[in-house]
Amino acid sequence: MSRRTAIRIVTATLLTAAALIFRPDRAIQGATGNVAQTLCSEVFVSGLPEARVYAQSLAPNPGLRLLGPLLRHKVDRTDRAVEASWAGLFASRSTYRGAAGCRLAYGRPPEPAPLLAPPTLRTDSLAGPAPVETENPVLKAALDHIFAEPAKPPHRWVRAVVIVHHGRIVAERYAPGIGVDTPLLGYSASKTAINALVGVLVRQGRLEVDAPAPVAAWKPGDPRRAITLDNLLRMTSGLAVEETDTGFDPTSQMLFVEPDMAAFAASRRLKTKPGERFDYASPNTLLVASIIRQKVGGSETDVLNFARRELFDPVGMRGVVFETDAAGTPIGSTRMLAPARDWARLGLLYLHDGVVDGRRILPEGWVAWSTRPTLGSDYGAGLWTNAGDAPNAKGRVRAGMPRDAYFASGRLGQRIYVLPSQDLVIVRMGATWSPDFDIAGDLRLIRETIAALEPVPRP
Structure with missing residues (x-):
């Protein structure tokens, strides 16, 4: 065998091995799934223009840019669906299903939308139907600053800010084409809703966070049976479910390739x-969401109606759309959409220790448990926290965020800040592509908001 032939054989072997390990086909399939699902959700649920969604929510994605002009999509307004493909291959299709949002087809015909109970209509205690415009010059300047676009990319593209003080909206602002009723995708801020649903089941005596997670796939003798619900919520399960947002990681492929996401995670x-290592990854949350579904009846209809009846309706969150996978499991890691005011109501639930209008939704002590730092990190159990000594937490405190603050956080800058010492909730939603999703801009907003509002009177 000649040297050249040997080199060719070795090279071909290495390339084949790399393809089998990294599965570029699955990465490309995930990319088309991301495009189809994001466009479907933000065009048909949020009601945003197709061009705007692609330019703000997708085009800046480095992985999608690598695929170049061969990555194409089509929005079908007749069937209310979006199809995306690369070079005519790896097609993904997402279909709008009414109150259940959008779902990837995974090569199957579209399933009928579940029969969901309508949300309970009630008077809005936060504000009237029109956006609240502040006359406070300091607060107005704070909104100007957070909405201001930098001179060059990465853009902020802030979509909504809602500021709630003493239980009332004192200021809010929306980007053009977005209003008080526009459902906005929360990405990982959705994890806080999953935390709340677990809290409801714990209060009802149907789940225990310290008990082994009831995952049917983990049979007796399987070491994974040692994983508790606490481990899943705190991202300490020990499962090999890395999240790098590259398209090659298990999380990306779970979200946009796998029809049963929890089964993949399991x-x-x-x-x-x-319990030994904190490793933030969304498959943990999908396992929790699947456990919730099984506990409340097993079907997509069961779990979505349970969430509405036991959490969203009592809290006043009337505009929530929680998308599901093909197994009917809510994609609780990333796919809840809600108007900015509804995200604020979720923050108020935690600010008020899980009580709404005198009714206890979350068990006593749940908020304190959820915001307790995990293994020296600045993450609790579905919320990020300033408690503890993690470098990020200490940095936020130095920058002016109160020590007792905590927040829900999703990619592209979806954040719900809860500041108990200020009796304050701040919601900030956007499509912000800086590496930290403009945390510095948010910290400035928090500092300026605190400065603009009178301190909470001491008892």
């Missing part, structure tokens, strides 16, 4: 002992 091996 199939992952252990890489560390449960």
Whole structure:
């Protein structure tokens, strides 16, 4: 065998091995799934223009840019669906399903939308139907600053800010084409809603966070049976479910390739002992969402109606759209849409220790447990926290965020800040592509908002 032939054989072998390990086909399939699902959700649920959604929510994505002009999509307004493909291959299709939002088809015909109970109509205690415009010059300047676009990319593209003080909206602002009723995608801020639903089931005596997670795929003798619900909520399960947002990572492929996301998450091996290491990854949350679905009846209709009846309606969140996978499991890691005011109501639930209008929704002590730092990180159990000594938490405190503050956070700058010492909730939604999603801009907004509002009177 000649040297050249040997080199060719070795090269071909290495390339084949790399393809089998990294599965570029699945990465491309995930990319088309991302395009189809994001466009479907933000065009048909949020009501945003197709060009705006692609320019703000997709085009800046480095992985999608690598695929170049061969990555194409089509919005079908007749069937209310979006199809995306690369070079005519790896097609993904997402279809709008009314109150259940959009769902990827996974090569199957569209399923009928579930029969959901309508939200309960009630008087809005936060504000009237029109956006609240502040006359406070300091607060107005704070909104000007957070909405101001930098001279060059990455853009902020802030879509909504809502500021709630003493239980009332004192200021809010929306980008053009977005209003008080526009459902906005929360990405990982959705995890806080999953935390709340677990809290409801704990209060009802139907779940225990310290008990082994009831995952049917983990049979007796399986070391994964040691994983608790606490481990899943705190991202300490030890499962090999890395999240790098590259398209090659298990999380990306779970979200846009796998029809049963929780089953995929349950199939992952252990890489560390449960409870020993914090490793933030969305498949943990999908397992929790699947557990919730099984506990409340098992079907998509059961779980969505449970969420509306036991959480969203009592809290006053009338505009929530929670998307599901093909198994009917809410994609609780990333796919809840809600108007900015509804996100603020979720923040108020935590600010008020899980009580709304005198009714306890979350068990006593749940908020304190949820905001307790996990293994030296600045993450609790579905919320990020300033408690503890994690560098990020200490940095936020130095920058002016109160020590007792905590927040829900999703990619592209979806954040719900809860500041108990100020009796304050601040919601900020956007399509912000800076590496930290403009946390510095948010910290300035928080500092300026605190300065603009009178301190809470001491008892």
